[in-house]
Amino acid sequence: xxxxxxxxxxxxxxxxxxxxxxxxxxxxxxxxxxxxxxxxxxxxxxxxxxxxxxxxxxxxxxxxxxxxxxxxxxxxxxxxxxxxxxxxxxxxxxxxxxxxxxxxxxxxxxxxxxx
Ligand code: SF4
Ligand code: SF4
Numbered sequence: 001x002x003x004x005x006x007x008x009x010x011x012x013x014x015x016x017x018x019x020x021x022x023x024x025x026x027x028x029x030x031x032x033x034x035x036x037x038x039x040x041x042x043x044x045x046x047x048x049x050x051x052x053x054x055x056x057x058x059x060x061x062x063x064x065x066x067x068x069x070x071x072x073x074x075x076x077x078x079x080x081x082x083x084x085x086x087x088x089x090x091x092x093x094x095x096x097x098x099x100x101x102x103x104x105x106x107x108x109x110x111x112x113x114x115x
Contacts, residue, residue, distance in 0.1 A: 010041060010064065017067030020088035021060045024095045027079030030056030034071035034080060040064055043071060044082055059096045061090060 023034070023043075026069050034044045035058060042064035060071075072080040083091060 001011055009111050012102055013064055013066050016085060017065065018085060019067040019069070019082045020062050020065045020092075020113070021069070021071050022062075022081050022088050022092045022095055023057070023059050023071075024079045024081060025057040025059065025097055026095075027077050028057040029077055030058065031076060032058065034058065034110070037070040037074045039068060039070065040066055042066075057097065060092075062092060 021043075025046075030045075032045070035041075036044075042061040043058050044061060046059055067082065069082050072082050072100075081095075
């Protein structure tokens with residue numbers, strides 16, 4: 001079990017799926033529809049969106065996604081991409097605010113590098 005699963009007290013998946021879901025947050029309205037359909041409950045509301053200035057968005061815990069595609073199928077805004085496993089891990093940080101890989105993807109003001 002990885003540390004993220006331990007933190008959330010959710011079971012880890014049994015094998016590596018061929019594809020993973022990546023939510024392109026620039027198109028996400030935060031409607032939570034995908035959360036309802038995910039069979040392993042691995043889509044989370046991005047921490048910090050409780051702030052009135054922030055639009056609610058969600059992202060996938062890639063360590064737990066089983067690649068079933070249900071979220072992509074039912075997202076009303078068509079903003080979830082099913083990508084090959086390695087490609088998803090590579091591209092997720094560019095599409096998410098606080099990536100599931102534990103990296104920030106938006107560089108702080110005055111910095112050219114993400115932290
Ligand atoms: S269903 Fe689509 S728009 Fe709605 S929260 Fe999920 S990713 Fe965002
Ligand atoms: S592909 Fe399936 S398991 Fe992965 S986030 Fe979407 S609904 Fe959940």
